Amino acid sequence: MSEHLRTRFPTPNLDRLLQTEPLKGAKVFKTGSSSTIFEAGDSLLRLTLQGSGHNFLAQQSAAGNPNVVKVLRNYGAVALSDTYESGPEVEFYWLAQVERLVEIEVGSEPVIEAWLAQFDEDGQPESQDLPAVAQQCRELAQAHKEYAGFMETLALAAEFRGIESMDLRLSNCMRRPATGELVWTDPLDDCFYEPDPAMEMPLNELFARLK
Structure with a gap:
């Protein structure tokens, strides 16, 4: 989704999405390594x-x-990933309309900032580290009871x-x-996402619908 991916690889599925509602005419608002925020009116x-991240948030x-x-x-x-070729770990583009938030001012949440700083110094947690996280x-x-809901959310994310x-x-994190x-x-760092059969369309049906 990032610019370097778009310039290095053909992206017919992405190009089609950008010409289809609700993305048709939308402007890029913010980009990340595997996600892009578009602005369409309000x-x-x-x-x-990142299927896991999309579905956790949803x-x-x-x-x-x-x-x-x-x-x-x-x-x-909404489409098969342009990087997907074959195999059981099918990758998709996922789309959601989300609310507007604001950035957290540096220094305004010292407890959270101090906890997060350890990961910048020691490296981001991989799968084997997630139970400890x-x-x-x-x-x-x-x-710190004032952060109970936010930290429980991060714990649930680590267990997703x-x-x-x-x-x-x-x-x-935003406000x-x-x-x-x-x-x-x-988003959580995993492009592949295995749907929950109790809640969602089976993977083979999803693949067939978007192929």
Whole structure:
């Protein structure tokens, strides 16, 4: 999704999406390594390759968790990834309409910032580190009740099925301007996503629909 991917590889599926509603005519608002935020009028649309992150945020938002970005409309998987060739780990483009948030001012949340800083110094947690991350989150939630909901959200993210790593940085957290709540916005690091058969369309049906 980033510019270097778009210039190095053909992207027919992405090009088609950009000519189809609701992305048709939308302007790039912000880009990341595997996600792009588009602005379409008053709406923000988040297009990503990271299926686990998309679905974690969508599921938590639907459950009413105030500490994730609100997914106002979940379009789900909208096309096969342009990087997918074959094999069981099918990759998709995922699309959602999300709320507008504001950045967290550096120095305004010293407890959270100090905890996140360790990952910048020691490296971001990989899959084998995630149980320890979840435990740290819950310990910090106990010690600092004002962050209980936010830290429990990060613990749930660390436990979400199939993820490979988390990108724990202040820039991946934002604030809801109307309430001041801290909000987790970053996708989890895994482009492949295995749907929950109890909740979602089976992978083979999803693949067939978008092929």
